[in-house]
Every structure is written in C-alpha cells, then in structure tokens.
Amino acid sequence: MAVVYQALHRRVSSLVCRLHSTYVRKMRYLNELKEDDSLCRQAQTSGTFYLFHNLSPFLQKVGKKYLVPQLSAAEMKQILEKFQEAEQWIEKSVLIGCSDEHRPQFALDLGALEKSAIESELQGSFTDLRKALFVVDGKDSPLLASAQSLLRWHDSHQYCSKTGQPTQKNPAGSKRVCHASGITYYPQMSPVVITLVSDGSRCLLARQPSFPPGMYTALSGFCDMGENVEETVRREVAEEVGLEVESLRYSGSQHWPFPSSSLMIACHALVGAQRNEISIDSLELEEARWFGLEEIVEGLKREPRSSKQDDGSFLPWFPPKQAIAHHLIREWVQQQSAQTA
Numbered sequence: 001m002a003v004v005y006q007a008l009h010r011r012v013s014s015l016v017c018r019l020h021s022t023y024v025r026k027m028r029y030l031n032e033l034k035e036d037d038s039l040c041r042q043a044q045t046s047g048t049f050y051l052f053h054n055l056s057p058f059l060q061k062v063g064k065k066y067l068v069p070q071l072s073a074a075e076m077k078q079i080l081e082k083f084q085e086a087e088q089w090i091e092k093s094v095l096i097g098c099s100d101e102h103r104p105q106f107a108l109d110l111g112a113l114e115k116s117a118i119e120s121e122l123q124g125s126f127t128d129l130r131k132a133l134f135v136v137d138g139k140d141s142p143l144l145a146s147a148q149s150l151l152r153w154h155d156s157h158q159y160c161s162k163t164g165q166p167t168q169k170n171p172a173g174s175k176r177v178c179h180a181s182g183i184t185y186y187p188q189m190s191p192v193v194i195t196l197v198s199d200g201s202r203c204l205l206a207r208q209p210s211f212p213p214g215m216y217t218a219l220s221g222f223c224d225m226g227e228n229v230e231e232t233v234r235r236e237v238a239e240e241v242g243l244e245v246e247s248l249r250y251s252g253s254q255h256w257p258f259p260s261s262s263l264m265i266a267c268h269a270l271v272g273a274q275r276n277e278i279s280i281d282s283l284e285l286e287e288a289r290w291f292g293l294e295e296i297v298e299g300l301k302r303e304p305r306s307s308k309q310d311d312g313s314f315l316p317w318f319p320p321k322q323a324i325a326h327h328l329i330r331e332w333v334q335q336q337s338a339q340t341a
C-alpha cells in the first residue's frame, strides 16, 4: 500500500511540477532526491558522476582548456570493475545537482584507488582544487567547490561525536545518522564576513604572511557564536586594523571551500575620514594600508606573474574574479568613479 501511495504521490507531484518553471521543477526534484532514498538510488543509476581523488577534482586538458568530465553510471561501472577496492562505489557518491533535464549529478571520491592507475584509465588528472577553480570554465567552479566541501564533510564526519559509533550517510549525502544515539548530522558551513573598508576616498586592503607575494585583499573573519553579521564586521575591523566602522552595506555572498566550507558574506564599510589611522593586529596581518583609486585600478590589471619587479619586490595585485573580494574591490572602483565623475 505504501509503495502504491508513494508512486501516486510522485505522479501527482510530477503533474503539478509541469506547471512550474524549469528552475522550480529542478529545485523540487533535487529536494525529493534528498528526502526519498529509493528515488535517489534509482537516480544514481541514470546520473552522471564528477570524480575526485583525496578531494582533488578530475580534469581533462583538451588543447588549452581544462574540462571537468561527467561520467555516466555505465561508464563508471566499466572502469571501476577493474579495481577491487571500488566495490559499492555508488553508495559513496553524494548528490550535488541536476541538469535542466533532471539528470542528477553526483560526486565521488576515489581516494581508495591508486591515483596514477585511475588517472591513466580515465586519461586525465586529479588536480588540486586551488588550481582547478582558476583554470576551469566559470560555470564549473562553484560546482567543484561545493562538491569538494560536501565530500570533505562526509570524510570528517564518519563517527558520531557523542557515541563514537560510525554514522551512516543517506543515498543523497544530505545527512548522516548515528543509529546508536539517533543524532542526525547535516553538512555544515562556517559564516565568514569579508569587508572592504573605505574612508570615503581610499579603501583598505591587507596581507597575511601566508598570502602569495604582492597579494592584498579585504579584511575577513569568522563569525563568533551568537553574533550577527554587523557585529562580526565591526569586531573584525576593530581587532585587525583598530578602526571603528560607522556604517556598512551588504554586497553579496559566496560559498568558499577553503580551508573547509565557509559562507563568505561580503560588505562595504565606512570609517570616518578623520578617524582612519590604522593599527594592525600583527598576529594575523603582515600589513594593512590605504589604497587610492588609481592604485586599485592599476592593481586590478596586474597578474601575479607580472607583479614581480627587477629588484625582487612585488607590486600589489588583488584576488581573481572567482573570489568575492574581487567583486567588492570592483564595486568600490565603480562607486568611486561615479562619485568623481
């Protein structure tokens, strides 16, 4: 009876869904896959798979382009049959999206297999995510970033933190359950604010000692428990550069996979033009300083490689367009240019 009811429910849902836009249908379908384990198991057999090896995504270089191949379940089966360690591989996959035609997309980490053997079988290479995000087509970057974050979360949540017993993932990978304690764990992200501080005519960028030479970016910091976004912005700016924010404006947000999974919340903040003396927290920052419009415009044109000078020093350059810091800096340029026009 339950099976008949479920089938009927799906049929009614699909009829209702046809009345909705492609986007709404897609989101409803993905949600169903997360909630309905048998539907998700079926979907695995008709889905496509993005591959990772110890969290590095699989890429194929074709000419000058780096492609992110998606393999069908049949192709996966054919390849993985050759590897003993790959038994029950499909159960380890996690749902990461679906095409407009409702072909589900999964991600799978093949870290249990020998990397070079699987690379030669697949004719491509597993590439560090920090490199991969910046060489693949723009539409593939967010997918790789969120897939890696989800795979990382599963890898580090295999045991219940209360009982120490193994946790089990659902087929979609949208949660893990400890059957001993009954606790359900959901994938987690850390909220982080990123703030471009301006004093009205200049903006403030900083460097941490671990940054590549010459790179400056906006101030960032993890939200503390109980804080709202405004409080984190004010605290981080006070802690890191000793300034008091007078007003702030939300700009946008981005999922960021480094060092694990963060939700970057980007804001513009204003400090008083008379109260703009920087005093840096030298435990976190190596340098922080004000940049004028011209210097920012020049810096945006520069690439890391072209920033090195003959004497070995580096001219300032800023994060690439894949990072939300880049958009904050561009927005500031537009705003300043409009003011001075």
Ligand SMILES: NC(=O)c1ccc[n+]([C@@H]2O[C@H](COP(=O)([O-])OP(=O)(O)OC[C@H]3O[C@@H](n4cnc5c(N)ncnc54)[C@H](O)[C@@H]3O)[C@@H](O)[C@H]2O)c1
Pocket: 190, 192, 194, 217, 218, 219, 220, 221, 222, 254, 256, 258, 259, 262, 264, 284, 319, 323, 324, 325, 326
């Ligand atoms: N996408 C972008 O444009 C962009 C730009 C700048 C920074 N970021 C990201 O923002 C993140 C945070 O910036 P930050 O390093 O200046 O933060 P931060 O100023 O809060 O300092 C980091 C320190 O905070 C502590 N901390 C508190 N909660 C933490 C948590 N949940 N996870 C890890 N550490 C925690 C740790 O001691 C850590 O060393 C960085 O990891 C970086 O990857 C992204």
Ligand SMILES: [Mg+2]
Pocket: 219, 220, 221, 240, 284
């Ligand atoms: Mg910081």
